[in-house]
Amino acid sequence: MRYWLMKSEPDDCSIDDLAAMPDQTVAWYGVRNYQARNFMMHQMAVGDLVFFYHSSCPAPGIAGIARVASPAYPDATQFDAASRFFDPKSAPERPRWFNVDVRFVRKTRLIPLPELRAQPALANMRVLAPANRLSITPVDPDEWRFILTTMLELDPDEL
Structure with missing residues (x-):
């Protein structure tokens, strides 16, 4: 089991949008960074x-x-010329960009960025690194557990 942080613009797809979808799944499309793409292709399960x-x-x-x-x-x-994510260098037989589907688990209280930054236990969290712009980052198991149990007061066994 690995843990991730995936960024979405709520105007495009929010946690409420995901919760309201019929199957409560969404394709995490539009990633156009090779490192984030590689996380999906080679490390996510x-x-x-x-x-x-x-x-x-x-x-x-x-x-x-x-x-x-x-x-x-x-x-x-x-492959869609009308999409803002169109890539003329991609071809169906040699795609450059990939996505995964994600499924809704639960909505939480919003933990704003300043609150995350204020936690010494999260000092090395990748999403908090200066100039980090990746839309997908791995989350260390200790960081995951801290956010889940201390900040959200959730039991990891209930997920």
Whole structure:
């Protein structure tokens, strides 16, 4: 089991949007960073847990928990000329970009970015590193446990 933090702009897909979807799953499409793509392709596994993070909004922060629901597969938006994620260098026989599906687990209280930054136990958390712009980052098991048990007061065995 690995742990992740995945950023989504709530205007595009929020934790509430995910919770309201019929199957409560969404394709994590539009990732156009090779390192984030490689996390999905080579390290994520079905069942891994995810902090669903709202970004590029007035109050960025962790808004819920999701679970990786599929292995990586080609992101269809790269082939759609009408999509803002279109990549003319991608071809169906040689896709460059991939996504995974994530499944809703639960909404949490919002843990805003300043609150995350204020925790000494999270000082090395990758998402908090200066100039970090990755939309997907691994979360250390100790960081995961601290956020879950101390900040959210949740039992990890209930997820």
